[in-house]
Amino acid sequence: xxxxxxxxxxxxxxxxxxxxxxxxxxxxxxxxxxxxxxxxxxxxxxxxxxxxxxxxxxxxxxxxxxxxxxxxxxxxxxxxxxxxxxxxxxxxxxxxxxxxxxxxxxxxxxxxxxxxxxxxxxxxxxxxxxxxxxxxxxxxxxxxxxxxxxxxxxxxxxxxxxxxxxxxxxxxxxxxxxxxxxxxxxxxxxxxxxxxxxxxxxxxxxxxxxxxxxxxxxxxxxxxxxxxxxxxxxxxxxxxxxxxxxxxxxxxxxxxxxxxxxxxxxxxxxxxxxxxxxxxxxxxxxxxxxxxxxxxxxxxxxxxxxxxxxxxxxxxxxxxxxxxxxxxxxxxxxxxxxxxxxxxxxxxxxxxxxxxxxxxxxxxxxxxxxxxxxxxxxxxxxxxxxxxxxxxxxxxxxxxxxxxxxxxxxxxxxxxxxxxxxxxxxxxxxxxxxxxxxxxxxxxxxxxxxxxxxxxxxxxxxxxxxx
Amino acid sequence: xxxxxxxxxxxxxxxxxxxxxxxxxxxxxxxxxxxxxxxxxxxxxxxxxxxxxxxxxxxxxxxxxxxxxxxxxxxxxxxxxxxxxxxxxxxxxxxxxxxxxxxxxxxxxxxxxxxxxxxxxxxxxxxxxxxxxxxxxxxxxxxxxxxxxxxxxxxxxxxxxxxxxxxxxxxxxxxxxxxxxxxxxxxxxx
Numbered sequence: 001x002x003x004x005x006x007x008x009x010x011x012x013x014x015x016x017x018x019x020x021x022x023x024x025x026x027x028x029x030x031x032x033x034x035x036x037x038x039x040x041x042x043x044x045x046x047x048x049x050x051x052x053x054x055x056x057x058x059x060x061x062x063x064x065x066x067x068x069x070x071x072x073x074x075x076x077x078x079x080x081x082x083x084x085x086x087x088x089x090x091x092x093x094x095x096x097x098x099x100x101x102x103x104x105x106x107x108x109x110x111x112x113x114x115x116x117x118x119x120x121x122x123x124x125x126x127x128x129x130x131x132x133x134x135x136x137x138x139x140x141x142x143x144x145x146x147x148x149x150x151x152x153x154x155x156x157x158x159x160x161x162x163x164x165x166x167x168x169x170x171x172x173x174x175x176x177x178x179x180x181x182x183x184x185x186x187x188x189x190x191x192x193x194x195x196x197x198x199x200x201x202x203x204x205x206x207x208x209x210x211x212x213x214x215x216x217x218x219x220x221x222x223x224x225x226x227x228x229x230x231x232x233x234x235x236x237x238x239x240x241x242x243x244x245x246x247x248x249x250x251x252x253x254x255x256x257x258x259x260x261x262x263x264x265x266x267x268x269x270x271x272x273x274x275x276x277x278x279x280x281x282x283x284x285x286x287x288x289x290x291x292x293x294x295x296x297x298x299x300x301x302x303x304x305x306x307x308x309x310x311x312x313x314x315x316x317x318x319x320x321x322x323x324x325x326x327x328x329x330x331x332x333x334x335x336x337x338x339x340x341x342x343x344x345x346x347x348x349x350x351x352x353x354x355x356x357x358x359x360x361x362x363x364x365x366x367x368x369x370x371x372x373x374x375x376x377x378x379x380x381x382x383x384x385x386x387x388x389x390x391x392x393x394x395x396x397x398x399x400x401x402x403x404x405x406x407x408x409x410x411x412x413x414x415x416x417x418x419x420x421x422x423x424x425x426x427x428x429x430x431x432x433x434x435x436x437x438x439x440x441x442x443x444x445x446x447x448x449x450x451x452x453x454x455x456x457x458x459x460x461x462x463x464x465x466x467x
Numbered sequence: 468x469x470x471x472x473x474x475x476x477x478x479x480x481x482x483x484x485x486x487x488x489x490x491x492x493x494x495x496x497x498x499x500x501x502x503x504x505x506x507x508x509x510x511x512x513x514x515x516x517x518x519x520x521x522x523x524x525x526x527x528x529x530x531x532x533x534x535x536x537x538x539x540x541x542x543x544x545x546x547x548x549x550x551x552x553x554x555x556x557x558x559x560x561x562x563x564x565x566x567x568x569x570x571x572x573x574x575x576x577x578x579x580x581x582x583x584x585x586x587x588x589x590x591x592x593x594x595x596x597x598x599x600x601x602x603x604x605x606x607x608x609x610x611x612x613x614x615x616x617x618x619x620x621x622x623x624x625x626x627x628x629x630x631x632x633x634x635x636x637x638x639x640x641x642x643x644x645x646x647x648x649x650x651x652x653x654x655x656x657x
Contacts, residue, residue: 228625450650452649
C-alpha cells in the first residue's frame, strides 16, 4: 500500500517536473471550450425556434382536427352515421379518422335531437362533431355543429327546390346578362363582361366560379350582397318521362278550340295553316306563329316537335290553365341534330292571356345522340308579370338566351348560355314544381357547418366538455 | 518493426529538452487569444442579456396575443368593427358571463381589440356592445397601431390578418398570422 502511494507521488512529481506535452492538453482545453460555446449558441437558437415550431404544430393539429370533422360530415352527407351511438347523449365514437399530414385524428359525433340543442331552427336537422387532431405532440380539439339547409324540407323535393336555373354542363353569362335567382351547374359557372349572378350559386365537384371583366356574383337575388362563396355539389337532372303524351294529348284543340287571333294564314300547325291550307312552313307536330298573330292554348297536355314564334307573335295560355307541353325526341320527330325545338325570335312572347297566374311547363325529351336546342332571342319574353309558374325543363338540350330576352320562372338545360342583356328572374312556386311521372330519389340531407368552437385540448366526461 | 516503434516512443517519453518552452509559449499565447475571445463574447452576452430577455419576453407576449386573437377570429360569427387599429368580433368566449370569470363552456360575446399608443387592449362585452368589462392590455411595445388587415374587404371580411410590429431598438420584429372566419355566413364553415 505504502509502496504504491510512493509510486503515485513519484509519478506526479515527475509529471509536474516534466516540460513535455503541455501543448496537447492546451489544445484539448481550447477544443472543449469552443465546443461548449458552440453548444450554448445552438441551444439558444433551438430555444428561439421552439416557439415557431409550436405554432406550426398547433396549426397542423388544427388542420388535422378539421379534417376529422370533414370526414364525419362526409358520412352524414352520404346518409349514414360514422358510428353507432353509445351514450345517453347520443354520442358515438371515438372514430379514428384517416391520417392527414402525418398526424392522427379521432372524432365523436351525434345527431342533435332537439331544436334547442341545434339552436338554428325547427326546420333543420343538426349534427355535432368533436374532433381531436394531434401532430408531433401538439393537440387541438374542436367542436363543430352542422345543419341541413332550410330549403331541404319535404315539401320542396322538385328539381328546382334549391335553385331556379340548372345546367348539367357549364353555364356562361356574357355581356350584361343577369340571373336573379339561385343557380346550380355540374360544370363551371363563367361570368364575363358585366354579367351578374344574383343568388346562391353551386358548381360541379372540382369546378369553380370564374369571373372576368367586371362580372359580379352576389348571394342575393337583388344583387346587393357581393360574395365569393360558391357551393360544390353534384347535380342530377332526371330525364323527361312523357308516358303516352305523344298520342294521348290535347293537340286536336289547336285551331279548333285553341283559336288564332290575327291573320290565320300566319299560324300553322301540323303542315296546315289556321285557314286550313297545306303549307311547308311547319311539319308534323310543329306550331309556328308569325306576324303579330297569337294562339291561345286551353288544353292540359300537348305534344310538340317544334314551336316557333316570330315577329311580335305570341302564345297565350288561358287564365287559370295548367298546361304541359312535351317536346318529343328528335328521333321521334325525324329531326336532324342541332334542331331548335323552341325558337322565339323578334319580340315574340309566351304569357298568360289575362295576366292572371298560370302554370306552363315545357318539357323536352331530347336525345343522347342528337343535339336539340332552345333559343330565346331579340326581345323575346317568357314571363308576364313574373308571377307565372313558367318552367323549361330540357336536361338534354342546349339553351341560349340572347339580345334582351327575358325569362321569368325556372329553367334547366344541358348547357345554358346567356348573352347581350338577357335576364332570368325566379317565379313564385317554381321551387315546388315536380316532374310528371318522375319519382325523384330521396337525397340525404346536406349538412353545412354553422358553429365552430375550439375546445381545451383533452376531453373529460363527455366529448364536448370544455368546448 | 514493432520493437523499433516501441524504442522511439520510449525515447520520446524520456525527452525533456528542446521544444517544450516554445510549446509552452505558443500554447499560452493561443490560450490567451481563445480566453480573450471567449471573455469578449461572454461580456457581450452578459451586457445584452437584459435587452435580449425583454425582447424575448415581448415576442412571447405578442405570440400569445396573436394566438388568442386568431383563435377568437377563427370561431367568430361577425366582425362589427373593422379598421386597421380596431377589431370587434362576435365570438365564442369560454366564460360564464361576457366579461365575467372563465368557464369551461363557451358563450357568445363581443371582443374588441383596440390598438393605439404602442399597445393593444382587449374588452369583452355583451354581443350588442353593452356592459363592457375592463380594458386589459394584451401587448405593448408596438411600433405601429396598424395591426389588422381584411380580405376581400373590411366591410365583409372572410379573412383577417394580424400583424404585430414590435419595437426592439433596431428594426421592428413583426409577428404575422391570419385566419379564415369559420362561422360567418360567407365563411363556408370548416
